[in-house]
Amino acid sequence: MPELPEVETVKRAIGPLITGNQITHVFVGRKDLRWALPVCLESQLSKAICHAPYRRGKYILIPIGDEQTLLLHLGMSGSIRIYPNRPNLQKHDHFAIGFEGNGWLVFSDPRRFGYIDLFANSDITSHRLLKILGPEPLSEEFTPEYLSKKVEHKTCSIKSFLLDQTKVAGIGNIYASEALFKAGISPKRQAKTIKGKRAERLVPAIQVILKKAIEAGGTSLRDHIQPGGEIGYFVQSLQMYGRGGESCPNCSAAIRVLKQSGRTSFYCGICQR
DNA sequence: AACAAGACCTGCATGC
DNA sequence: TGCATGCAGGTCTTGT
Numbered sequence: 659m660p661e662l663p664e665v666e667t668v669k670r671a672i673g674p675l676i677t678g679n680q681i682t683h684v685f686v687g688r689k690d691l692r693w694a695l696p697v698c699l700e701s702q703l704s705k706a707i708c709h710a711p712y713r714r715g716k717y718i719l720i721p722i723g724d725e726q727t728l729l730l731h732l733g734m735s736g737s738i739r740i741y742p743n744r745p746n747l748q749k750h751d752h753f754a755i756g757f758e759g760n761g762w763l764v765f766s767d768p769r770r771f772g773y774i775d776l777f778a779n780s781d782i783t784s785h786r787l788l789k790i791l792g793p794e795p796l797s798e799e800f801t802p803e804y805l806s807k808k809v810e811h812k813t814c815s816i817k818s819f820l821l822d823q824t825k826v827a828g829i830g831n832i833y834a835s836e837a838l839f840k841a842g843i844s845p846k847r848q849a850k851t852i853k854g855k856r857a858e859r860l861v862p863a864i865q866v867i868l869k870k871a872i873e874a875g876g877t878s879l880r881d882h883i884q885p886g887g888e889i890g891y892f893v894q895s896l897q898m899y900g901r902g903g904e905s906c907p908n909c910s911a912a913i914r915v916l917k918q919s920g921r922t923s924f925y926c927g928i929c930q931r
Numbered sequence: 932a933a934c935a936a937g938a939c940c941t942g943c944a945t946g947c
Numbered sequence: 948t949g950c951a952t953g954c955a956g957g958t959c960t961t962g963t
Contacts, residue, residue, distance in 0.1 A: 661956060692939075692958085716957080734957050735941075750941085769940045771957060814934060823958075830956055879956065880943080899956090919935060922954085 660716060660732045662795065662828030663871035664882050664890060668738050669713045671885040675740050675761045676708040676720065683744075683756030691752060692733060692773045702726065702776055703755065715791045715827030725779055729787070733771025739764045740885040768881070791827040795864050800826055802857035809849040809857075816852050817845035818919045820864075829864065832877055832899045835924045837864040839898045844930040845916065845923040870895065898924040 660668070684703045689695040696702075702722075709721035718738075720728040730738070739745075741762045747754060753765040753774055765774065777785055792808075793799035808825050809816070819825060820834040829837070838845050840863035843856055852860060876882055876890030879900070883889055897907050902915035906926040916923045 664956075731957085733940095734955065768942065769955090769957095771940070812933085818934080821957090832956060877956075882956070920937080921957095 660736065660876070660882055661830030661833050662713075662716060663833070663868055663874075663892065664876035665713055665716050665718060665732065665828070666872050667876045667884055667890060668732075669711050669718050672718075672738060672740055672763055673711055676755075676757065676763060677710045678707065679757040679759065679761070680707050681705060681755055682758050683754075683762075685747065685754040685756075687747070687752040688770070689752075691767065691770045692731075695753075695774050696776045699774070699776060703728070708757075714788060715794070715823055716830070717788065721779070722776070726776055727779055727782060729773070729775040729777065729785070730765065731773040731787075733767055733769060733773065735769040735881045736765065736767035736772035737881055737883055738885050739766065739883070739887065763885075790824050792823065792825045793827065795826050795828055795868060800861060800865075802861045805861055806853040806857045809852050812849035814849055815845060815918055816843060816847050816849045816860075817921075817923050819849040819852075821919070821921065826864075828868070831921050831923075832879075832896065833864070833867055833871065835899045836897060837867045839925060839930060840867060842930055844927075845918060845925050847931075898926070900924065 681703050684700040686699055706723040711718055711720045716731060718730040722728050743760050744756060745762055745764060750768040751764050751766045755763045783789060809819060812819060817834055820829050841859040843860055871877060871892040874890060874892035875884050875888060877892040878889035879893060898913060901913050902924055904913050906913055906929055909928045911926055911928045913924055914927050
């Protein structure tokens, strides 16, 4: 489900509830998410103070106390909700934290592709899931020059390349399709051909799409909701994703659907070359 | 080494 | 109505 904009939306929404707040209750339901939850999660978190959450790629990171960090990944179907008072937990609510002042944070994930970990702050740069991530697409590090360099000799499609979190961290299936449309680049194009003018179009296209999606609270298709219960409104701004057979907003040609590396791509065969 | 396909898991829409 | 099928915002693991 969640790509960078959805995760960023969640991070921003939970900040006011958890920052500087002390944990009073910890609930762990099913421990078999994508991987088994860390042992003693309850006792490790109990009574600790949470600090300001931040995001890396599609991961939410919450400093706990002085020495540890809680890592959350929402997988395909995960969501985080917040409540002013203790909620009645539902079937797929696998993890929940209660705070001083009665606020609650609930992690829900029907498909259980999500993941929760707790690790020492000293391991932040060596954590197996974090250390492989490429730069943030909204950072100064992600430039046309960086992209041109990384795609060298890559014969895979640019669409598959953009989904590789080790190259750039946070882009998923929706925003890859949207950004390629905005840049006028075919998802089938070999990655190594994205240099010069094409790279100069694609990098800002990615950045504009992601920023607008964040402003809209992300894209709600099936599972994504903002922690306060609001949906994400960027779904109304999607030009390609999920619109197979509809007319291209630019040239009116039928939007095409394609499978690449097991993922569906949507594109305009006229506007994207 | 690089890439594509498979696997993980549940819920929902569709069609017979 | 019931059942089978296919699909879904991710990504690690396996196979070619």
